Amino acid sequence: MKLLSWPLVSVKDAAERLFWAWALSAGLVAFGAAWMQYRGLWQTLIQGDPSGISLGLLALSVLTTAWCGRRAWVLRQQAQAPAADTHSSWRAAWRADRRQAPDLAASLLSERSHGPHETAWWLAAATIKLGLLGTVVGFIVMATQIGRLPTFDIDQVQTLLQKMTQGMAIALYTTLLGLMANLWLGLQLLLLDRMADRIVADIVAEPLAEPEA
Numbered sequence: 001m002k003l004l005s006w007p008l009v010s011v012k013d014a015a016e017r018l019f020w021a022w023a024l025s026a027g028l029v030a031f032g033a034a035w036m037q038y039r040g041l042w043q044t045l046i047q048g049d050p051s052g053i054s055l056g057l058l059a060l061s062v063l064t065t066a067w068c069g070r071r072a073w074v075l076r077q078q079a080q081a082p083a084a085d086t087h088s089s090w091r092a093a094w095r096a097d098r099r100q101a102p103d104l105a106a107s108l109l110s111e112r113s114h115g116p117h118e119t120a121w122w123l124a125a126a127t128i129k130l131g132l133l134g135t136v137v138g139f140i141v142m143a144t145q146i147g148r149l150p151t152f153d154i155d156q157v158q159t160l161l162q163k164m165t166q167g168m169a170i171a172l173y174t175t176l177l178g179l180m181a182n183l184w185l186g187l188q189l190l191l192l193d194r195m196a197d198r199i200v201a202d203i204v205a206e207p208l209a210e211p212e213a
Helices: 011-038 041-048 053-080 090-100 105-147 154-209
Strands: none
Touching: 011 041, 011 053, 011 154, 041 053, 041 154, 053 105, 053 154, 090 105, 090 154, 105 154
């Protein structure tokens, strides 16, 4: 029932809920990271992936998540900003653009509300590509270990498997982290896009309710 009542929530309340939902989820993720540190899982990850791709994925995810939080705060401010606030309100900019360049007003509003999201979406997609890169690197490591064996006989199977484990770990760790990071960042950006859509719709509809003199 709550999902069905979502459109009935005002833009201001929806933006407020979005920001605090992000803050809560970020806190839960931070708690999970601390728990992993306590269990020694980060050390296992670092040792299992000497390529450093996993650490790069984690850093990219943290930075993009922080940006999403900042963007949620910006949307919250824009949803609550009065039209008279000429310094920060998209509403005031929309009205000014309608007077000065009516043909470009919609494009300018779209750029203000959704333009910054495009880079974040590219970074979210990059996590999948980095995960695939780690998979390729892992298989290259395994192939290299096989190629270094002077001969291949039953006595060397155990040694070969031990050497191949490192490459397999790289492939699995990076693929897993890439998928998880993409899902996590994609969810945040989807909610930000939906919130930006609601704010834009509210801004565009405002002149209909309050026509200019």
